Amino acid sequence: MSTIPHLQLPTADISCSNCAACCCQLEVMLITDTGVPQRFIDTDDWGGEVMRRLDDGWCAALDRDSMRCTIYEVRPLICREFEMGSPECRDERGGMNGIYR
Numbered sequence: 001m002s003t004i005p006h007l008q009l010p011t012a013d014i015s016c017s018n019c020a021a022c023c024c025q026l027e028v029m030l031i032t033d034t035g036v037p038q039r040f041i042d043t044d045d046w047g048g049e050v051m052r053r054l055d056d057g058w059c060a061a062l063d064r065d066s067m068r069c070t071i072y073e074v075r076p077l078i079c080r081e082f083e084m085g086s087p088e089c090r091d092e093r094g095g096m097n098g099i100y101r
């Protein structure tokens, strides 16, 4: 299995700018109203509001050319609190190895 060097960086070198928005494939529940446009909102099996995801799993609000959030100013609370360099962040970066294989 091949690995991508930038996915194995020490915590201090982990940055969203050297990451392909790995965390933007996670399910994002909308637990507060931050102003996310309705076209990006879906309803989950339990009636809760979540960010809409495309068939390939990426958040519908992600710009696929720049891999940047198109609604950054009004992004959900969960996205705001997802901490760069956290164990969860590292997990997501590591998990992306699969798409580069």
Ligand code: SF4
Binding pocket: 014, 015, 016, 017, 019, 020, 021, 022, 023, 024, 082, 083, 084, 085, 089, 090, 092, 093
């Ligand atoms: S928070 Fe972590 S996983 Fe998300 S884009 Fe930034 S570096 Fe990548």
Ligand code: SF4
Binding pocket: 023, 024, 025, 028, 051, 059, 060, 061, 062, 063, 068, 069, 070, 071, 072, 075, 076, 079
């Ligand atoms: S709303 Fe923005 S930051 Fe949150 S998952 Fe979607 S693209 Fe990523």
